[in-house]
Amino acid sequence: MTSPTPSEPNPEPTSADRVYRSSFGIAGGVFLLALTLVFVADALVRGEGRAPWLALAGLLLAVPLIVAFTIRPAVYANEDRLRIRNPFRAILLPWGSVADVRAGYSSEVFTTDGVKYQLWAVPVSLRQRKKAARRAARASQDDPSGRTSVTADVRDNASRIAQSDQNVADLREMAETHQGRPGAQGAPQVRWAYEIIAPAVVGLVLLVVLGATG
Structure with missing residues (x-):
């Protein structure tokens, strides 16, 4: 070799x-x-x-x-794969088999075969999401001191994004970045x-x- x-x-x-x-x-x-x-x-x-x-x-x-x-419940991610430990199953997903990672009412990963797996370790908090939305809305307005511009892009500010949404965004970025790696190829593996x-x-x-x- x-x-x-x-x-x-x-x-x-x-x-x-x-x-x-x-x-x-x-x-x-x-x-x-x-x-x-x-x-x-x-x-x-x-x-x-x-x-x-x-x-x-x-x-x-x-x-x-x-x-x-x-x-x-835990999620482990490196440059080659996503490993999900849910209550009753362990799922190994090479990045090449991941189509998308998203968060609605729960955090989910979708494979290229159309199979969906939940991420129990990344629970979605609607309360945190609402608080983050309020912080982003306030930050998008001019304050009395003029420290914040109405044209400022606040979408990528971690303090104005719910933690679960930030985690999902990080995983989605890893999937997009590493799915072409030779070590990131292969079929999903599921173990009870x-x-x-x-x-x-x-x-x-x-x-x-x-x-x-x-």
């Missing part, structure tokens, strides 16, 4: 992954996990009869689901998160069995 010449594009990513996660979601997940553990510990210590077993089965069901919807699904199913089955036999 020969190394690329100066005239050839480097097939290897030259930068680390950009990571997109919801800090609010992670904080909420940690809180819910702590609360769940408190309730289960109380049931184990004070519970009688089948209560401890029901609590353990509920824990086995609840913990994977809490992790799946709060802590697990059995490490989340399996314990949740076991916990659900145990709850059903304990409830039916109680």
Whole structure:
């Protein structure tokens, strides 16, 4: 295997992954996990009869689901591909297979085959979007000191764009910039998160069995 010449594009990513996660979601997940553990510990210590077993089965069901919807979601992007970690699936999309990245009521990526995947780690906040729109509208008017011109282009000012919209814009720019790289070619790959699904199913089955036999 020969190394690329100066005239050839480097097939290897030259930068680390950009990571997109919801800090609010992670904080909420940690809180819910702590609360769940408190309730289960109380049931184990004070519970009688089948209560401890029901609590353990509920824990086995609840913990994977809490992790799946709060802590697990993440988006990793480098020069070759977009890797999406959603609650129950992991999706690998080479940039060459990405047609568009957009944000409406949710953040979504579309492949060249017309398949849509949601970006759970980049939630859309309509409240932030409205606040950003108000800031942009105020900044487009002259202030009393004349520091802001009515002709100023404020669209690219990150402080006047909702964070989720800025993240989507960054991902769209990466797709447009890197989709021609040799390392950015290939078909999408999707994998089910059995490490989340399996314990949740076991916990659900145990709850059903304990409830039916109680």
